[in-house]
Amino acid sequence: MSHGALSEPDGDRLVEVLAALASPHRLRVLAALAGGRVYVSQLARDLGISRALLQVHLKKLEKAGLVTAHLELSEDGKALKFYEAAPFSLHLTPGSVAVAAATLSTTERT
Amino acid sequence: MSHGALSEPDGDRLVEVLAALASPHRLRVLAALAGGRVYVSQLARDLGISRALLQVHLKKLEKAGLVTAHLELSEDGKALKFYEAAPFSLHLTPGSVAVAAATLSTTERT
DNA sequence: TGCACCTGCCAAAAATAGTTGGCATGAGCC
């Protein structure tokens, strides 16, 4: 199965996804990728931020499953790492949040 | 207008809402409130966390517009602050994110 | 008055997240 596009993630995963989205930089990155795949250095130039900074944000987005990466060789032999937005659909309401919260694992109980 | 339930928030607001949701504690708080209004001290006991901690999280949720508060006097004169979940509906997809990102205000451009 | 609740606020510590700048590697190209 693996529906491919998260829609009913368990609590921990939901937190991870939301945390990944809750950042201006990452929102812009995602927006840029929504327009098509781009490789890291190019993306950094497009957004006007350093590569190091971009990498950190890309990793967080990737870990959350919001973007995917493919290493490719350009015609002239350069190794380019392309990123693209993963298709996803999340519907948040008090109810869906409550459902997800019920599956949270984090440390508790005495 | 003010549709009451955010659905197409501008970028900055979206980040605020997502940040408010991206936390196990706050997800649980929201879940607890989804079941009905509760006053602060009671909620803290229900969740097993300190009042001070709960207050911080409630404030963040309130600022994001995900919960609302009403101060009320109980029959026996005690002042109780009830919180309840605000109705909201957020649909997130690469596309909706891109749209929101376009309205981000944060510091940029040379 | 003393106890049991409720609320609000704060300073300080602890834990995370975000940024910067630099260095190293590998592959074309003049």
Place this chain on the structure above:
DNA sequence: GGCTCATGCCAACTATTTTTGGCAGGTGCA
């Protein structure tokens, strides 16, 4: 070889967020 462009990674900061513990004020009640 020397220059360009791509990738990856890291140590060191700075900035934010999270959490703790405590104190103060108010009300009702035995």
